[in-house]
Each structure stands twice: as structure tokens, then as C-alpha cells.
Amino acid sequence: MFQFENFDAFIAMGGHGPYVWGAYGISLAVMAWLALAPLRRQRALLVDLRTQLLRTQQQAQRRRGESQ
Secondary structure, three states, X not given: OOOOOOHHHHHHHHHOHXXXXXXXXXXXXXXXHHHHHHHHHHHHHHHXXXXXXXXXXXXXXXXXXXXX
């Protein structure tokens, strides 16, 4: 059932282990980046919107203070 004699042979994969595990590692890193990049972008966008809202509110308060 199991193709390899032991775990070390499984890791070595008949001499192709570095290529196979390297490909798995690169694929995993790319998938992680694809999952995390939108979350980071969303967080940055929310910070920008919050900053813009605070500036708008402060400007409105200053205008109200000047008109009184």
C-alpha cells in the first residue's frame, strides 16, 4: 500500500525530494499570500476611510465654530 520503505525514503522521493518539497513550499507560500493580501488591503482601506472620516468631521466642527 505504502510506496516507500520508510519516512526518510518518502522525504527523499527517489532523489527528487528537494524539487517536490520545494514546489509544495512555493505553492503553499503563494496560496498563503493570496489569502492574506486582500485582508491586509482591507485593513489599510479601513484605516484610510477612518482617517478621512475624522478629517471631515473635524472640518465640519471648525466650520460650525466659525459660523457662530
